Amino acid sequence: MMRALSAAACARLAPPTAASRRWWHGHRRRVPARALATSSSAAASDDERRDVASSSPPLPRVLVLAGPTAVGKTSLSLDLASKLDGEIISADSVQVYRGLDVGSGKLAASERRGIAHHALDVLDPSEDFNAGAFVDLALETVEDVVSRGKVPIVVGGTGMYLRWFVGGRPATPASTPESSRAAKEEVRAAAAAAGWDGALKLLRDAGDPDTADRVATNDWYRVERALEILRASGRPLGSYAPESPPPFDFRCVLLDAPRVQLYRRIDDRVECMVCDGMLDEAAMMLRRGIAPGSTSAASAIGYRQAMEFLAARAAAAAGGGGGATTEEDLLAFVEKTQRATRAFAKRQLTWFRGEPEGRYRWISASDGEEAAAREAMDAFERDDDDDDRSRRAPAGGDAGKATGQELQELKRYVARRTRLADAKTTDRALARVDALAASLVDRPWEKNSSA
Numbered sequence: 001m002m003r004a005l006s007a008a009a010c011a012r013l014a015p016p017t018a019a020s021r022r023w024w025h026g027h028r029r030r031v032p033a034r035a036l037a038t039s040s041s042a043a044a045s046d047d048e049r050r051d052v053a054s055s056s057p058p059l060p061r062v063l064v065l066a067g068p069t070a071v072g073k074t075s076l077s078l079d080l081a082s083k084l085d086g087e088i089i090s091a092d093s094v095q096v097y098r099g100l101d102v103g104s105g106k107l108a109a110s111e112r113r114g115i116a117h118h119a120l121d122v123l124d125p126s127e128d129f130n131a132g133a134f135v136d137l138a139l140e141t142v143e144d145v146v147s148r149g150k151v152p153i154v155v156g157g158t159g160m161y162l163r164w165f166v167g168g169r170p171a172t173p174a175s176t177p178e179s180s181r182a183a184k185e186e187v188r189a190a191a192a193a194a195g196w197d198g199a200l201k202l203l204r205d206a207g208d209p210d211t212a213d214r215v216a217t218n219d220w221y222r223v224e225r226a227l228e229i230l231r232a233s234g235r236p237l238g239s240y241a242p243e244s245p246p247p248f249d250f251r252c253v254l255l256d257a258p259r260v261q262l263y264r265r266i267d268d269r270v271e272c273m274v275c276d277g278m279l280d281e282a283a284m285m286l287r288r289g290i291a292p293g294s295t296s297a298a299s300a301i302g303y304r305q306a307m308e309f310l311a312a313r314a315a316a317a318a319g320g321g322g323g324a325t326t327e328e329d330l331l332a333f334v335e336k337t338q339r340a341t342r343a344f345a346k347r348q349l350t351w352f353r354g355e356p357e358g359r360y361r362w363i364s365a366s367d368g369e370e371a372a373a374r375e376a377m378d379a380f381e382r383d384d385d386d387d388d389r390s391r392r393a394p395a396g397g398d399a400g401k402a403t404g405q406e407l408q409e410l411k412r413y414v415a416r417r418t419r420l421a422d423a424k425t426t427d428r429a430l431a432r433v434d435a436l437a438a439s440l441v442d443r444p445w446e447k448n449s450s451a
Contacts, residue, residue, distance in 0.1 A: 059249040060146045063380045065155045066091075066162055066352060067255035068345040069301075070265040072365045072372075074105065076255060077155040078113055079373045084151040084380070087116040089141050091134065091156025091165070094300045097125045103278035103302045105269070118145075125285050125297035134161040135169060139246055146248075151380075159351035166250045166359065168242040173232045175225070183228035187220065199223050208236035216354035221347075251380045254352055255372060257365040259402040260409050263342050264416070270338045271419040273302060274330075275429055282306035283436040286314075291445040301344045302337055309333040311445070313437035325433045327426060331417075338415050353401070 063080065067073050077088050090096065094104035098121045101108070106120060118141045123129055138154060138161075145152040156162065164170070190202040196218060203212040203223055211226040226237045257265070282303055286292075292307035293299050313325055352360060363375040402410060420426050 059247055061151070061249045061251055061380060062142055062146075063151060063153045063376070064091075064162060064166060064250055064252040065153060065255065065376065066159075066252065066360065067157055067365075068257075068262060068348040069105075069157055069341060070269045070345065071157075071255050071257050071262060072265075072369065073155050073157070073255055074107060076365075076369055076372055076376070077153055078115060079369060080376055081115045081151075081153055082113065083373065083377060084153070086151035086153040087118065087145045089138055089145070089152055089154045090117065090119040091138065091154050091158055091161045092119075093129060093134075093156075093158045093161065094297065094303070095120050096122045096129050096134075097297045098123065099284060100125060100281055100297060100300075100303065102273050102276050103281055103300070103306065105273075116150075126288065126290055126295055128296045130296075131158075131160045131164045132169065134158075135164050138165050142246075142248065157348050159348060159355075162252075163355065166245065166252060167356070168245040170240060170242050172229050172237065172240045175228060179228050179232055180224070183224045183231060187224045187227060191220075203227055203230075206230050207234075208238070210236060210238045216350055219350050219354050221351070222354060251382075252360045253376045253379050254360040254362045255365050256349070256362050259406045260413065261366060262345060263410075263413060266341050266345060267338045267415045268418045270302070270334060270341055271417070274306075274334055274337075275419050275425055278302060279306055279310065279429075279432060279436055283310055283440060286310060286440055286445050289444045289447065294445075301340050305333065305337040305340060310433070310436055310440060311443070313433060314440035314443060317434075317437045318441040318443070325430050325437070327430065330426070330430055330433065331420070334420065335415060349401075 063084070063086070065073055065077055065080065080086065081088055092104060092106075094100055095106045096119055097104070100106070107117070119134075119137055122137070142152040142154075154162070154165065187199050187202060190198040192198075194201065199220070200212045200215070200223070203209075203226055206227060208226050208230050211222070215222045215226075229235070229237050229240075285298055285303070286307055290298050290307075292304050292311060298304060298307060313329075316323070361375070361379045363372050363379075365372055420429065
C-alpha cells in the first residue's frame with residue numbers, strides 16, 4: 001500500500017526552482033579552494049549543500065541506493081519506489097547496454113511492477129560508456145522525474161558513477177589507457193616489493209602524502225588514479241577542486257550483507273546466469289566481432305569470462321580435436337566467474353568504505369527487506385536538523401569489512417553447486433555451450449581486431 005506523504009515531504013518533491021534550472025543550463029560555479037578532491041573535500045561539499053538548503057527553499061530530494069553486486073538492491077528498489085511513488089534510474093555500467101540482460105541482472109519489463117525504469121538499454125555493446133556520460137544522462141533524467149512530481153531513486157553499485165553524480169565531477173586530468181596502464185604497473189611493482197605499504201610509500205614519495213594517508217586499505221584504484229594524476233600534471237589529487245554538486249538533496253544509503261551470505265548469493269546468481277542465457281549474450285557479442293575485453297561491455301565481469309570461455313571452445317571445435325565440452329570444463333568456467341565476481345564485490349565494498357564521512361547510511365540486508373526498507377525510508381525522510389550521523393558509516397571505518405568470524409569462515413569457503421547440481425540442467429548447459437561454439441568456429445572477433 002502506498003505510504004501517504006506529509007505536506008513537508010511533498011514540498012521536498014516540488015519541481016526544480018528557477019535557480020536549479022539555470023544551473024542545469026550551464027551556470028556552474030566552483031567550490032571554494034579548500035574543498036579539495038579527497039574524502040574530506042567531498043564531505044565538505046555535502047555539508048555545504050545542506051547548509052545552503054537550510055537557508056533557502058528545500059532542494060528536491062533524490063534517494064541513492066548503492067551496494068555490492070547481488071546484495072538485493074533491485075528488489076529493495078522496487079519496494080521503495082512503490083512506497084515513495086518513485087521512478088528508478090539505473091547506475092549500473094552494464095545494464096545500460098541493449099541485449100545484455102541476463103548477465104547484468106537486468107529486470108525484465110514484466111517484473112518491474114509498472115514502475116518506470118531509466119538508463120537501461122541505451123547503448124549498443126560496441127559503444128563505450130563512462131562516468132561522465134552517466135552523470136549527463138542521470139542528471140537529465142532526475143530533472144525530468146522531479147518535474148513530474150516523482151521521486152528519483154538512483155540504484156547501482158558503480159562507485160565512480162555515484163561519486164561524480166552526488167559530489168560533482170572532478171576537475172582532474174582525464175585518464176588515458178596509456179597513463180592508466182603506466183600508473184598501475186608502477187603501483188603493482190611497488191606492491192610486489194613491499195605490499196600495500198610499499199604502494200602508499202610510492203605515492204607519498206611521488207608527492208601526494210595526503211591521499212596516501214586518507215585512502216582506505218587495499219583501495220588500489222584510488223592509489224593508481226592519484227599517481228596517474230600526479231605523473232600527468234605534477235599536482236596532487238587534493239589540489240583539484242571538483243565542480244559544484246548538482247542542486248539536489250541526495251539521501252544515500254548502502255545495502256550491505258554479511259560476507260559469506262553475500263558470496264553465496266553471488267555464486268548462486270552466476271550459476272543462474274550461465275543456465276539462463278548469459279552465454280547466448282556473450283556469443284552475440286563475439287558473433288558481431290567484439291573481442292573479449294575490447295569494449296566496456298566486453299570487459300564486464302561475467303561477460304568477459306563467458307566470451308573467453310566460448311572463444312576457447314570455438315577454437316577447439318575449429319581445430320577438430322577439442323571434442324565436446326566436459327562438465328569439468330563448464331564448472332571451471334563457472335568457478336572462475338564466481339571468483340571474479342566475489343572479488344569485484346569486495347572491491348565495491350572497499351570503494352564505498354572510502355567515501356566521505358556521512359555520505360552513506362549503511363543498512364543491512366540480513367534483517368530482511370522490510371527492515372532495510374524502513375531504514376532507507378528513514379534516511380530519505382529525516383530532516384536535516386535531526387539527522388543522526390551516528391547511524392552512518394565513518395569514512396575509512398569498519399563498515400563493509402568482514403568480521404573476525406567471517407574471515408575464519410572465508411578461509412574455509414567453498415562454492416556450492418545449486419542449479420548445476422542437477423544433472424539434467426548441467427547437460428542442457430553443456431549442449432548449449434557446444435552449439436554456441438559451433439556457431440563461432442569462424443571467430444569473427446579475431447578478423448575484426450586484425451582489420
